[in-house]
Amino acid sequence: MLPFKIALRFLKSSLGQTIGIILGIGVGVSVQVFIGSLITGLQASLVDKTIGSSSQITVKMKEDDQYIEDYAEYIAYIETLPNIASVATTLDANSVLFTENKPVIVRGTDLADSDAIYKLSDKLVRGRLPAADYEVVIGESLFAELGYALGDTIDIYNPPTGSGADEHKFVTVVGTFDFQVALTNDTLIVTTIPTVQDILNVGDVVSTVITQLDEVFDSDLDAASIAAFIADDAVEVIDWKTQNESLLSGLNGQTASSLMIQVFVTLSVVLGIASVLAITVLQKSKQVGILKAMGIKDSQASFIFLSQGMILGVFGAITGLLIGLGLLYSFTTFALNADGTPVVPLSIDPGFMALSALIAFSSASLASFIPARKSTKISIIEVIKNG
Amino acid sequence: MADNVIELRHVEKVYGTAVKTQVLFDVNLAFEKESFNSIIGQSGSGKSTLLNIIGTLDRPTSGEVLLNGVKTTDLSKNKLAELRNKTIGFIFQFHYLLPEFTAYENVLMPVRIAGTPITEEIKARADELMALVGLTKVKNNLAVNMSGGQQQRTAIARALMNRPEIILADEPTGNLDSDTTEQVYDLLREINRKFKTTFVIITHDRRIAEKADRIVEVKDGRIALDLRK
Ligand SMILES: Nc1ncnc2c1ncn2[C@@H]1O[C@H](COP(=O)(O)OP(=O)(O)O)[C@@H](O)[C@H]1O
Ligand SMILES: [Mg+2]
Numbered sequence: 001m002l003p004f005k006i007a008l009r010f011l012k013s014s015l016g017q018t019i020g021i022i023l024g025i026g027v028g029v030s031v032q033v034f035i036g037s038l039i040t041g042l043q044a045s046l047v048d049k050t051i052g053s054s055s056q057i058t059v060k061m062k063e064d065d066q067y068i069e070d071y072a073e074y075i076a077y078i079e080t081l082p083n084i085a086s087v088a089t090t091l092d093a094n095s096v097l098f099t100e101n102k103p104v105i106v107r108g109t110d111l112a113d114s115d116a117i118y119k120l121s122d123k124l125v126r127g128r129l130p131a132a133d134y135e136v137v138i139g140e141s142l143f144a145e146l147g148y149a150l151g152d153t154i155d156i157y158n159p160p161t162g163s164g165a166d167e168h169k170f171v172t173v174v175g176t177f178d179f180q181v182a183l184t185n186d187t188l189i190v191t192t193i194p195t196v197q198d199i200l201n202v203g204d205v206v207s208t209v210i211t212q213l214d215e216v217f218d219s220d221l222d223a224a225s226i227a228a229f230i231a232d233d234a235v236e237v238i239d240w241k242t243q244n245e246s247l248l249s250g251l252n253g254q255t256a257s258s259l260m261i262q263v264f265v266t267l268s269v270v271l272g273i274a275s276v277l278a279i280t281v282l283q284k285s286k287q288v289g290i291l292k293a294m295g296i297k298d299s300q301a302s303f304i305f306l307s308q309g310m311i312l313g314v315f316g317a318i319t320g321l322l323i324g325l326g327l328l329y330s331f332t333t334f335a336l337n338a339d340g341t342p343v344v345p346l347s348i349d350p351g352f353m354a355l356s357a358l359i360a361f362s363s364a365s366l367a368s369f370i371p372a373r374k375s376t377k378i379s380i381i382e383v384i385k386n387g
Numbered sequence: 388m389a390d391n392v393i394e395l396r397h398v399e400k401v402y403g404t405a406v407k408t409q410v411l412f413d414v415n416l417a418f419e420k421e422s423f424n425s426i427i428g429q430s431g432s433g434k435s436t437l438l439n440i441i442g443t444l445d446r447p448t449s450g451e452v453l454l455n456g457v458k459t460t461d462l463s464k465n466k467l468a469e470l471r472n473k474t475i476g477f478i479f480q481f482h483y484l485l486p487e488f489t490a491y492e493n494v495l496m497p498v499r500i501a502g503t504p505i506t507e508e509i510k511a512r513a514d515e516l517m518a519l520v521g522l523t524k525v526k527n528n529l530a531v532n533m534s535g536g537q538q539q540r541t542a543i544a545r546a547l548m549n550r551p552e553i554i555l556a557d558e559p560t561g562n563l564d565s566d567t568t569e570q571v572y573d574l575l576r577e578i579n580r581k582f583k584t585t586f587v588i589i590t591h592d593r594r595i596a597e598k599a600d601r602i603v604e605v606k607d608g609r610i611a612l613d614l615r616k
Contacts, residue, residue, distance in 0.1 A: 012487075290485060381445050
């Protein structure tokens with residue numbers, strides 16, 4: 001490819017200028033990469049704080065005093081959905097700590113599955129998670145307030161439900177947790193599902209099926225297909241998005257402004273490249289004239305400048321990625337909170353970086369169409385006349 | 388009639404659209420194969436315009452230009468580019484080398500433009516031409532690092548690289564000293580004999596012109612004198 005080789009030689013022969021352009025593109029790309037990673041990172045951390053430790057699609061009965069009987073069937077279906085990361089069940093009982101006369105919520109859950117959702121094991125302060133029925137973990141603050149010790153038995157009282165069942169159940173405290181939410185820490189007791197089924201004196205039922213997703217923003221799609229599968233008016237399928245509309249509109253606003261910034265950065269890179277390349281056509285018009293006299297075709301002449309654009313685009317994109325990665329690396333390595341987490345949450349997404357690089361490359365190539373067109377208009381006569 | 392490699396029929400050239408200046412008037416001229424011709428004339432008489440029209444760098448306002456019997460005035464830009472590459476070698480007053488390339492790379496450029504692969508044979512030819520113009524030692528110098536005479540000789544080697552039938556030279560020694568001028572002309576003459584290349588050379592140096600087989604004088608855009616030896 002002669003035009004490509006000539007382009008390369010032109011760029012090499014004015015190395016300073018070439019490096020300048022490459023750095024210009026590189027700074028543009030790195031700004032884009034950095035801003036993009038920052039916004040995505042901020043959003044991801046915000047979303048994670050909001051719904052990272054809770055159910056993203058929840059199936060429950062519309063009436064509070066009803067329970068789901070067909071939950072095994074629902075789970076079997078939900079598990080076939082590709083976007084589902086984890087499924088679990090819970091069964092809640094509104095009870096009272098009999099000795100202390102304190103209202104609590106006793107939540108039974110299949111910990112093997114629900115730990116992926118609630119991250120209870122991460123929130124454990126002392127002891128361990130319940131391993132058998134009638135073992136419970138309670139909030140650290142409740143534990144301290146009531147002066148319990150691990151291994152203590154507590155009396156959970158449930159008002160009679162008419163069947164004349166035993167109203168007192170005795171459970172053992174095996175651990176404490178801290179959810180960093182006072183209400184949860186003060187009122188929640190977590191145990192196994194059979195324990196709560198016994199407390200409520202119900203059969204094999206649950207009150208909710210809870211899930212987490214791989215792509216949390218696709219929750220509406222999965223919620224719709226779950227609702228369609230269940231097809232029961234008494235059952236409600238709740239999608240986290242419908243409950244967090246203000247968060248979502250905030251996120252959308254951020255995405256839009258981040259996009260705007262990126263568009264303007266790209267635009268200024270394109271304009272910069274276009275104007276610099278336009279100058280290089282003028283600088284090289286004598287050479288183009290000579291080449292044309294020797295028989296180079298207009299299409300080849302314009303390909304010299306297209307090649308220049310592409311070469312600058314490739315090196316600019318690579319430089320941009322390197323600078324961008326450097327920035328991201330230093331921010332995630334040196335700007336840390338006391339607990340070692342980065343001050344600025346950054347999301348390093350190879351796909352996004354590849355896209356930024358591709359955009360830079362395409363815009364550099366696109367920008368070089370202007371000089372490429374100009375080069376076809378260079379007249380041999382003008383060049384040889386003007387020495 | 389001898390074989391004409393270049394033929395001009397009723398060629399006229401008018402510059403400008405608003406203010407028209409006619410530079411060439413009904414020029415009828417033919418050059419024979421393998422001949423060595425010079426064009427002389429006062430500055431501004433239209434010599435360069437004529438040569439550029441012959442070389443397809445410029446188009447006549449009216450009239451026809453035939454190279455090897457082919458009407459170049461009818462050809463497309465791309466066809467003209469191809470024709471220039473294969474059949475015409477140019478040598479200008481200002482050598483016009485590509486400053487980003489070495490002398491040797493400049494000499495090879497017409498071959499690359501033709502799209503011909505650079506074989507050992509072609510490299511050997513380039514070396515041979517560089518030797519012929521006496522540049523073997525500086526062949527890897529960038530064009531800008533050579534003397535004026537060296538650059539002009541590089542341009543000559545480059546013009547010869549594709550074995551063109553025609554060499555068009557516009558005051559090729561215009562900015563060289565008289566010793567170098569003499570050398571360059573002897574070289575061109577030698578090439579003419581050795582490769583049977585047709586030469587049309589514009590010169591203002593009568594002494595040089597007289598070495599040609601034929602002298603054509605242009606005066607105010609017309610052929611004023613046509614002298615054959
Ligand atoms: N592009 C142009 N526009 C207008 N006039 C031109 C142009 N090129 C050349 N001329 C005029 O044409 C005449 C012949 O020019 P040229 O062929 O260069 O003469 P020579 O080579 O004999 O000195 C001159 O008067 C010159 O000013
Ligand atoms: Mg002239």
